[in-house]
Amino acid sequence: MYSLDIQASKPYQVLIDTFLLERAGEIARSLNAGRRALIISDTNVAPLYTEPVKSGLQAAGYACELAVFSAGEEHKRAETYVGLLEKAASFEMTRSDLIVALGGGVVGDVAGFVAATYMRGIDFIQIPTTLLAMVDSSVGGKTAIDLEAGKNLAGAFWQPRAVLADVGCLGTLTDDQFADGCGEVIKHAVIADSELFEELEKTPLTPELLKQDLSRVAYLIARNIDIKRAVVEADERESNMRKLLNFGHSIGHGVEAAEFYRLGHGTCVGIGMVAIASASVTAEVCEPDVPDRIAALIRNHGLSLHFQADAQNIYNEALHDKKRAGNSIDLVVPRAIGAVSIAPTPLDEFKKILEVGLACVHAYAGDIEDE
Secondary structure (H helix, E strand, O other): OOOEEOOOOOEEEEEEEEOOOHHHHHHHHHHHHOOEEEEEOOOHHHHHHHHHHHHHHHHOOOEEEEEEOOOOOHHHHHHHHHHHHHHHOOOOOOOOOEEEEEEEEEHHHHHHHHHHHHHOOOEEEEOOOOOHHHHHHOOOOOEEEEEEEEEEEEEOOOOOOOOEEEEEHHHOOOOOHHHHHHHHHHHHHHHHHHHHHHHHHHHHHHHHHHHHHHHHHHHHHHHHHHHHHHHHHHHHOOOOOOHHHHHHHHHHHHHHHHHHOOHHHHHHHHHHHOOOOOHHHHHOOOOHHHHHHHHHHHOOOOOOOOOOOOHHHHHHHHOOOEEEEEOOEEEEEEEEEEEEEEEEEEEHHHHHHHHHHHHHHHHHHHHHOOO
């Protein structure tokens, strides 16, 4: 359906189509001349999708092994990463061989970090199976694991050789899993595409739309990737412009950690977006209807604004954000739908912004509950 070229330090294509799982071997062979392929997946995805990928890789001449780790953010840790490195070594993989990341964002992050560091870097292909991974984490070359101190604190920039987004995989997601991916879709619209935001207001991206109009869903995925492509090509290593993609994330990651990862990433990003937008209205730097529109769009995409952690705990967790530098942090501040900017912010001011914003989120959650 769609093919997008990513002109990063290592150029690659993102393919968005159906039946890409079955074509993985053929596509891999056109890009990689190795003899071995290690498929890395998790306990949720491996039973669903390993067979067509493995069969295709074998038909393309690869000797294949499968490495499966327990699903969930709590397993995106050093012990999982080291175990996968040991698996690659025991499989006698060389620098010419291939890693295949088959799964959602956690799988892509961990498998990518393995590829970035095994023998100082080998080829890998991303096969994202969730909406969240398709529109965001599989593209751009960020790979990472979590540390006790915070999310994604150990990692590397390592671009894949290709990204294969098989939209047929979305049919096996639960409604909550599908909705979680919409947090990043809404984020892209707020930072860069007011027309996309308006389209989503008229016709939300939902599991019902997936059943009714698969081509429309594929188009929306491609449009989101195109937004991310422009940012990544301009600033691959997040020295400036790429920080815009972190809209809602400084507070959102704090919520995620303070809630012990029981809330989905997209849900937490949504909370972060409404919080920073609300605080920006209070500071008179943002159009007053922005938080209302973001909150409404979040609701219409099946996401919740409810959270239990208190502001102090969320602030403490947010201090581990990678965008912090000494006693300040770079916040992505909305001015209007489709227009945001980066604002270096002292930590004491950030704490006030966080407290004001989260209080507003609680108010929005109450409004939704009353309805």
